[in-house]
Amino acid sequence: MDLAFIAAVFPKLLAGLPLTLSLAVLSLSGGAILALLLSGLRASSWLGAQFANFYVYIFRGTPLLIQIFLIYYGLAQFPALRHSLLWPLLREPYVCAVLALMLNDAAYTSEILRGGLRAVSSGAIEAAKVAGMSRPTMLRRIVLPLAFRQALPAYGAEVTSMVKATSLASVVTLMEVTGLARAEVSQSYRAIEVFLCAAVIYLVLVTLITRLVHWLEDRLSTHRSPALDRSPA
Amino acid sequence: MNPTTVRLTNIHKSFGRQEVLRGIDLEARDGDVISIIGSSGSGKSTLLRCIPFLEIPDQGEVTVGDETIVLTGAGHRFSRAERQKIRRLRGQIGFVFQSFNLWPHMTALQNVMEVPLHVQGRPRAECREEAEAMLAKVGLADKRDAWPAHLSGGQQQRVAIARALASRPRALLFDEPTSALDPELVGEVLRVIRALAEEGRTMLIVTHEMAFAREVSSHAIYLHEGRIEEAGPPQQVFLDPVSERCRRFVRGQAGPVD
Secondary structure: OOHHHHHHHHHHHHOOHHHHHHHHHHHHHHHHHHHHHHHHHHHHOHHHHHHHHHHHHHHHHOOHHHHHHHHHHHHHHOHHHHOOOOHHHHOOHHHHHHHHHHHHHHHHHHHHHHHHHHOOOHHHHHHHHHOOOOHHHHHHHHHHHHHHHHHHHHHHHHHHHHHHHHHHHHHHOOOOHHHHHHHHHHHHOOHHHHHHHHHHHHHHHHHHHHHHHHHHHHHHHHHOOOOOOOOOO | OOOEEEEEEEEEEEEOOEEEEEEEEEEEEOOOEEEEEOOOOOOHHHHHHHOOOOOOOOEEEEEEOOEEEEEOOOOOOOOHHHHHHHHHHHHOEEEEOOOOOOOOOOOHHHHHHHHHHHOOOOOHHHHHHHHHHHHHHOOOHHHOOOOHHHOOHHHHHHHHHHHHHHOOOOEEEEEOOOOOOOHHHHHHHHHHHHHHHHOOOEEEEEOOOHHHHHHHOOEEEEEEOOEEEEEEOHHHHHHOOOOHHHHHHHHHHHOOOO
């Protein structure tokens, strides 16, 4: 392996890092908001729950790559969309990629949130009710904080998987880390060196995120008894 | 006579086909300590839980302080105004659960401050000061920053009592407050409840601790199959009840004395 070549390629790929991060951050934040909305919908009515279940079924049941293709290539087939005010936005590959990643993330996150909500003990809720708490206060002060703590490990895994999933955005021409790597390979034909460099960048990112989530878990799980810490649920 | 704090009128409640409460009337005046006894399945916990609408009675009338809610039949749908009324009614009660039900993500002090601060909207400094006083009252001033999971059952229950007191309730309701505790922890909780009774607080206590109930209460009620079978001063209910069934129950609970 040519170390000088790797040293030269590394900074080139790092130039794609801001785009990778912005894809991840935007789609994760949008996905989190959508997931909260889906949870609200699920709790609101039978019809709302059916819709939320169907949404999750579709987005978890199909490949993310297909979802990206459908949004990027598919939307153009609708003349109404093409002539709408949104078109300048929707024809942007960046917007399409964020949209697909976000919609996909929302499906997974809403399921994680659902598991967290189910784990909130009925005793904690009764204690809140009997104190005369309104529903919004109960959600904000009791239910969501407890659900969030419960869901944190699973959500951490979702965050890392979304960071890795941003590499799919390269198929719709985005020059994030993977996109730059592919371009570099097509010029240099040195696939091993270039893709290994890209892999290392993702690995470092994922490691940092995992550390952060663990640190957060430790901070927030002070309420568990020492004996229960780190034991499987 | 002291004003009425809690009044239940003709309370009925069924779970499916099982009729758990069959027309209960009960009145607690200011300063009363009423113990409610009965075998398991007699409906005593359900009765207590009907007061703050943790169980919704099918029929009857519930009054706490100056809030009255009238139930007209099973499956009653509450209007917005009625739901707010229920919340106000709950605000006048302190409820202590069998299994403590502290909020596990808050320290002892945060548990006690939560309702005054975030439901009643009182100033933070005042809430903190009062919460610390309440914890001191139950003998846990030094545990203010402990997480519930790090406290013993008896300590958790005492924090729960401090939490119930912190909202300045008109009445305290205890639902078998010592049933989930190891025997050696029962005493510390009963001592706290006894001190509250001596302060003249209005309390309703569902309990299996017969000797304790006899000592602290001003009235006692024996429930059987959803009806009040015996009611009166504790000397009567615990020592010389009219009802033969109640007599057998209190003898049996007291253990084989003779």
